[in-house]
Amino acid sequence: MTSASIGAGLLLNVALPSGADAADLHGRINPRDNKWDDSWTTRLGKYRTVFDVSEMDAQPGAGAVPAVMDTYNMVLGTTDADLGFVLVIRHMAVAMLLDDSIWGKYDVGSDLKHTQKDGKPFQVNPFKDLLSLVQKRGVTVLGCQSAMTGYGAMLAQRAKTEIPATRTEVQAGILPGVIMLPNGLYALARAQNVGCGVMT
Numbered sequence: 001m002t003s004a005s006i007g008a009g010l011l012l013n014v015a016l017p018s019g020a021d022a023a024d025l026h027g028r029i030n031p032r033d034n035k036w037d038d039s040w041t042t043r044l045g046k047y048r049t050v051f052d053v054s055e056m057d058a059q060p061g062a063g064a065v066p067a068v069m070d071t072y073n074m075v076l077g078t079t080d081a082d083l084g085f086v087l088v089i090r091h092m093a094v095a096m097l098l099d100d101s102i103w104g105k106y107d108v109g110s111d112l113k114h115t116q117k118d119g120k121p122f123q124v125n126p127f128k129d130l131l132s133l134v135q136k137r138g139v140t141v142l143g144c145q146s147a148m149t150g151y152g153a154m155l156a157q158r159a160k161t162e163i164p165a166t167r168t169e170v171q172a173g174i175l176p177g178v179i180m181l182p183n184g185l186y187a188l189a190r191a192q193n194v195g196c197g198v199m200t
Contacts (some may be wrong), residue, residue: 019174050191090144090184144184
């Protein structure tokens with residue numbers, strides 16, 4: 001299944017199991033829910049940029065972040081602490097935020113255009129070390145909860161498992177340090193509210 005077909009399924013045509021609720025499937029978020037963490041907005045350095053990654057194979061994607069940080073430090077003499085970089089992972093890229101157990105069990109690697117050297121899909125998350133690296137360098141990694149909820153439903157349908165249980169498993173499999181927000185567009189807008197330019 002391609003990323004395009006998965007995305008279309010999430011947005012429009014995912015077949016609902018008997019008795020399932022469409023609003024629940026697509027992961028709509030209660031706007032009165034006050035669990036969302038906004039404290040990251042107070043920890044950004046002077047030079048602020050938000051990177052928008054909506055596809056796992058996006059270019060420039062998450063892999064561009066360390067190079068841009070290095071270039072700032074080289075040209076301006078800054079340190080990582082001076083850089084208020086934010087990475088928003090949303091839409092079909094949210095699989096990047098899941099640990100190896102989810103990638104292996106649900107064949108997440110088949111959603112990537114590139115494969116391992118042997119031509120087989122990745123059975124572990126090839127992005128996790130990159131995300132850990134940028135987090136250690138001070139980058140704030142934000143995820144789209146709405147997309148993650150929908151992705152959990154899609155994985156359940158692929159594996160023929162129960163949607164609620166699979167969603168719970170997916171939620172527990174989010175990588176450490178990732179801050180989930182109601183949706184990715186809100187994350188992008190909020191980053192701009194606090195002075196981030198946008199890199200897409």
